[in-house]
Structures are given as structure tokens and as C-alpha cells.
Amino acid sequence: FAVSYSAAGVTVFSANPSDHLVHRMTHRVVRGSLLACGRPDGRLLALTSAESSVCLSVNQASSIQNLGSTCESITIGHNP
Numbered sequence: 001f002a003v004s005y006s007a008a009g010v011t012v013f014s015a016n017p018s019d020h021l022v023h024r025m026t027h028r029v030v031r032g033s034l035l036a037c038g039r040p041d042g043r044l045l046a047l048t049s050a051e052s053s054v055c056l057s058v059n060q061a062s063s064i065q066n067l068g069s070t071c072e073s074i075t076i077g078h079n080p
């Protein structure tokens with residue numbers, strides 16, 4: 001890892017994608033960023049709105065451009 005990515009650095013941030021991800025973390029998006037978010041299981045009625053808010057936050061964060069490119073984003077969860 002260190003040899004092939006010697007010019008790159010790894011920085012990890014934590015935010016709640018259902019609540020304050022867009023407001024607190026999206027100004028940190030730079031070219032080549034990877035955004036990985038946990039996704040609640042929307043098949044459960046109590047978590048449907050939480051899943052929708054996570055999807056919306058990730059879509060908003062993915063649309064921010066820096067130097068003509070956006071961040072890569074993935075959500076990790078159980079809902080197929």
C-alpha cells in the first residue's frame with residue numbers, strides 16, 4: 001500500500017449519514033475521495049425513513065464536485 005500510494009494519504013472521518021453528514025462533512029470532499037456509509041434495513045417499517053435519508057445524503061454528497069470530479073460512494077447494508 002505504501003509503495004503504490006506514496007503520494008496519497010488516508011484520512012478517516014465519522015458522521016451520521018441520517019443526520020449531519022451533508023452539513024458537516026461534504027466540504028471535505030476532494031478528488032479521489034471514497035465515501036462509505038452504513039445503510040439501515042429499509043424492509044423494516046421503523047427504518048424506512050432512516051434508509052431514505054441515508055440514500056439522500058449519499059446522493060447529495062456524491063454530487064459535489066472538486067476539480068471536475070466527484071467522490072466515489074457506496075452504501076453497505078442488508079436491503080437488496
